[in-house]
Amino acid sequence: MFAVVVAELIFVLPIAAQESTVLDLPGLDQPVEILVDQWGISHIYAETEHDLFYAQGWNAARDRLFQLELWRRQATGTVAEILGERELQRDIGTRLFKFRRDLEQELNHYHDRGSLIINAYTDGINAYITQTEQDPSLLTIEFELLGITPGHWTPDVVISRHQGLLSNIGAELATGRRVAEIGAEAVKHLSTYGPGDPLLEMDPKIDGDALSEDILGIYNAFRRGVRFQPEDIVDQSRRGDVDAFAMLEEAALDASSVVAYDVEQDIGSNNWVIDGTRSESGFPMMANDPHRAQGSPSLRYWVHLVGPGWNVIGGGEPSLPGVSIGHNEYGAWGLTVFSTDAEDLYVYETNPVNPNQYRYRGEWETMTVLTEEIPVRGEMPHTATLKYTRHGPVVFEDEERNLAYAVRAGWMEIGGAPYLASLRMDQAKTWEEFREACNYSNIPGENMIWAGRDGTIGWQSVGIAPVRRNW
Numbered sequence: 140m141f142a143v144v145v146a147e148l149i150f151v152l153p154i155a156a157q158e159s160t161v162l163d164l165p166g167l168d169q170p171v172e173i174l175v176d177q178w179g180i181s182h183i184y185a186e187t188e189h190d191l192f193y194a195q196g197w198n199a200a201r202d203r204l205f206q207l208e209l210w211r212r213q214a215t216g217t218v219a220e221i222l223g224e225r226e227l228q229r230d231i232g233t234r235l236f237k238f239r240r241d242l243e244q245e246l247n248h249y250h251d252r253g254s255l256i257i258n259a260y261t262d263g264i265n266a267y268i269t270q271t272e273q274d275p276s277l278l279t280i281e282f283e284l285l286g287i288t289p290g291h292w293t294p295d296v297v298i299s300r301h302q303g304l305l306s307n308i309g310a311e312l313a314t315g316r317r318v319a320e321i322g323a324e325a326v327k328h329l330s331t332y333g334p335g336d337p338l339l340e341m342d343p344k345i346d347g348d349a350l351s352e353d354i355l356g357i358y359n360a361f362r363r364g365v366r367f368q369p370e371d372i373v374d375q376s377r378r379g380d381v382d383a384f385a386m387l388e389e390a391a392l393d394a395s396s397v398v399a400y401d402v403e404q405d406i407g408s409n410n411w412v413i414d415g416t417r418s419e420s421g422f423p424m425m426a427n428d429p430h431r432a433q434g435s436p437s438l439r440y441w442v443h444l445v446g447p448g449w450n451v452i453g454g455g456e457p458s459l460p461g462v463s464i465g466h467n468e469y470g471a472w473g474l475t476v477f478s479t480d481a482e483d484l485y486v487y488e489t490n491p492v493n494p495n496q497y498r499y500r501g502e503w504e505t506m507t508v509l510t511e512e513i514p515v516r517g518e519m520p521h522t523a524t525l526k527y528t529r530h531g532p533v534v535f536e537d538e539e540r541n542l543a544y545a546v547r548a549g550w551m552e553i554g555g556a557p558y559l560a561s562l563r564m565d566q567a568k569t570w571e572e573f574r575e576a577c578n579y580s581n582i583p584g585e586n587m588i589w590a591g592r593d594g595t596i597g598w599q600s601v602g603i604a605p606v607r608r609n610w
Contacts, residue, residue, distance in 0.1 A: 157176065157179075158174070158175040159172065159173070160173045160175075161173075162194055162197065164197070165266075166193060166262055166263075166266060167190050167193060167194075168186065168187045168189060169187065169190060171184065171185045171186075171190050171191070171193075171194040178441075179441075180441045180442065180452075181198050181202075181442050181443065182442075182445065182452075183195055183198065183442065183443065183445065183446075184445045184446070185445070185446040186447070187446065187447065188252070188255075188446055188447055188448065189255065189259045190259075191259075191446035192256050192257075192259040192260045192263065192460045193260070193262055193263035193266070194263060195260060195263060195442060195444060195460055196259070196260040196262065196265075196267075196292075196460065197263035197264065197267045198263075198442070199264065199440060199457040200264045200266075200267035200268060201267050202457070203440065203457040204267070204268070204271070204278070204279065205279050205282065206436055206457055207289070207292075207457060208282075208287070208289045208290065209365060210296070210299075210457075210458045211289075211290055211292060212290075213299075213361075213365065214233070214295075214296045215233070215290075215296060215299075216229075216230035216231070216232075216234040216237070216361075217230065217513075217514065218230055218365060219513060219515045219516065219521075220514040220515065221285055221516055222365075222367070222368075222371055222516060223515060223516040223517055223518070224516075224517075226365075227513065227521055228356070228360035228361075229360045229363070230361075230513050231357060231513065231521075231525075232357045232360045232362075233361045234511050234525060235357060235361070235523075235525050235532045235534070236358075236361060236532055236546075236551070237295075237299075238295065238298060238299070238300055238555070240553060241553075242294065242295060245554070246258075246294055246298065248553055248554040248579060249556070249559040249560045249562050249563070249579060250563055254294070256460055257294045257297050257298075257460060259460075260297065260459075260460040261292040261293060261294055261296070261297060265291045268289050268290075268292075271288070271289065272288070275288075281387055284371075284372045284373070284374070284377065284387060285373065286373035296458075297458065297460075297556070297559070298559065299556070300555055300556065300557075306362075306482075307480050307482050308355065308358070308482035308483070308484055308546060308548075309355060309358075309359070311482075311484065312350065312354060312484060314339065315341060315345075315350050316350045316351060317329070318339050318341055318347070319350055323338075323339035323340045323341075326339055327339065346540060346542070349537055349540050349542055352535065352537060354484070354535040355484075355535070356534075356535070357534050357535070358546060367387040371387070407430055408428060408429040408430045408475035408476060409426075409428045409430075409475060410425070410427040410429075410473045410586060410588050411425065411588070412425035412426075412596045412598070413425075414594060414596045422594070423590040423591070423595075423596050424590070425471055425473060425588055425589075425596070426473075427472075427474065427475070427588065428475075429464070429473070429474060429475055429476075438456070439454035439455070439463075439464075440454065440455055440457040441453065441454050441455075442455060442462065444461070444462065444565075448566060449565065449566065450467055451467040451565040451566075452465050452466065452467075453465015453466060455558070455561070456558060459558060459559055459561075460559075460562065461559070461561050461565050462561060462565050463558045463561045467565060467566070467567070467568075468592075469569065469591060469592055469593075470567065470568075470570070470573065470590060470591035470592060470595075471589070471590050472567075472588060472589050472590075473587075473588050474585040474586060474587050475585065475586045476583060476584065476585060476586070477584040477600045477601070477602060479549070479583075479584035479602040479603070479604045480604050481548060481549030481550070481582070481584070481602065481603055481605065482547070482549070483530075483546070483547045483605065483607075484545075484546060485528065485530050485531070485544065485545045485546070486542060486544055487499070487542065487545070488541060488542065489536070489542060490541075491541050494536065494541075494543075495508060497543055499528075499529065504528070506526045506527060506528055506533065506543075507526070507527040508524060508525070508526050508527075509524075509525040509526075510522055510523065510524055510525070526543075527545070528543070528545045530545050530547040531545045531547040531548065531551060533545045534546055547605070549581065549602075549603045549605065550581075550582045552581065552603065554579060554581040555581055555582045556582070557582050557583055558580075560576065560580040563575075563576035563579055564576040564587075569591065569593070569595070570591055570595040570597045573587075573589050573597070573599075574597070574599055577601045578601075580602070581601075581602065581603045582603070583602060584600070584602025585601050585602065586598065586599075586600055587599045587600070587601055
């Protein structure tokens with residue numbers, strides 16, 4: 140197998156390093172060595188698991204700090220703090236869809252020691268940020284242009300769902316609007332719904348005319364990419380600097396696409412694997428081609444992690460510990476999108492006397508209501524009111540019709556952080572162990588392929604979707 144042969148070379152041969160760094164920072168158990176090879180890939184050698192992921196976080200921050208800062212602000216709903224009122228709806232949406240369940244259970248879903256690993260990773264990011272506070276010359280020019288400094292990370296930033304890698308709810312709402320306009324049978328002639336024959340008729344209790352409202356406005360706002368404008372540059376004399384503005388734009392688009400589902404889905408991806416009986420070498424061969432738009436810095440972040448129980452190399456994301464696509468000493472794996480229907484839009488009748496109550500199974504239930512202060516550049520902080528039904532965040536209220544709409548999404552469940560369950564895959568030694576690891580990969584839906592040194596090949600679809608008992 141080509142990937143495995145490459146793996147053996149990487150793990151055995153000495154690395155022609157262009158740069159060598161020995162980390163000996165507060166928070167590390169022992170010094171860690173980082174070798175950067177001629178391709179710019181970091182090879183991290185640590186004596187403990189904690190130090191391995193601490194160093195990975197530190198190194199990601201060293202290489203991708205501005206990208207990480209944009210990710211952090213999108214994840215925490217603080218983009219308006221630097222870009223003003225035009226980003227307020229994004230921040231409201233981010234906070235509305237914030238993961239608010241048991242954080243320890245969430246972190247340990249992705250690995251048996253997930254909490255320790257993710258905390259070590261964020262500690263490493265923060266260690267580098269602390270260094271920039273002591274030496275601002277370490278900050279890249281994007282921070283200077285915007286007049287900002289990076290904020291510290293917490294584990295809830297790593298598991299953010301601010302672009303949840305699913306988007307079928309918009310298509311479902313569009314279908315509902317068309318059905319309301321021209322009828323179910325006519326809609327079937329406009330789109331392909333095979334291989335099945337789905338029932339498109341809407342529940343007669345749903346007001347079809349009401350679907351024309353901007354029901355998903357807040358949902359769409361927090362999932363779109365960040366875009367800069369010339370006035371965002373604090374030095375007015377540089378607002379006409381085309382190169383400076385282009386630098387911000389490119390960095391923003393890439394940070395926003397770290398988990399941008401539509402890019403990968405729309406332009407297609409492919410992966411394939413064959414066993415040794417079909418290859419000249421007699422070993423399995425695999426290829427993985429997840430199509431993504433090019434960016435600078437890129438979406439993927441290559442790294443080689445070596446520590447007790449870990450020896451894995453491949454492409455991950457700078458915001459996550461571990462490797463998403465790669466190989467270890469035992470096998471290689473790749474992925475492409477496998478679309479799953481894991482989003483639903485709920486329509487409720489609300490109480491005319493109390494709009495914070497909705498009817499569920501014949502009874503009035505009271506929404507959970509939270510308020511949060513959102514900082515806005517150049518303005519007073521905005522007080523956002525966030526409402527939730529038993530099913531999920533309320534995205535729209537139609538006061539005239541006494542209706543409310545809420546989203547229930549698979550990515551709001553435990554284990555909904557994209558790609559983070561690859562931590563378990565990174566340590567798989569057999570196809571069976573890899574499949575077991577796949578059970579924890581809930582979001583996004585993926586076609587996972589495997590090629591093992593023992594000659595085993597395999598394909599496994601992953602992803603969650605609700606059991607809809609009303610079908």
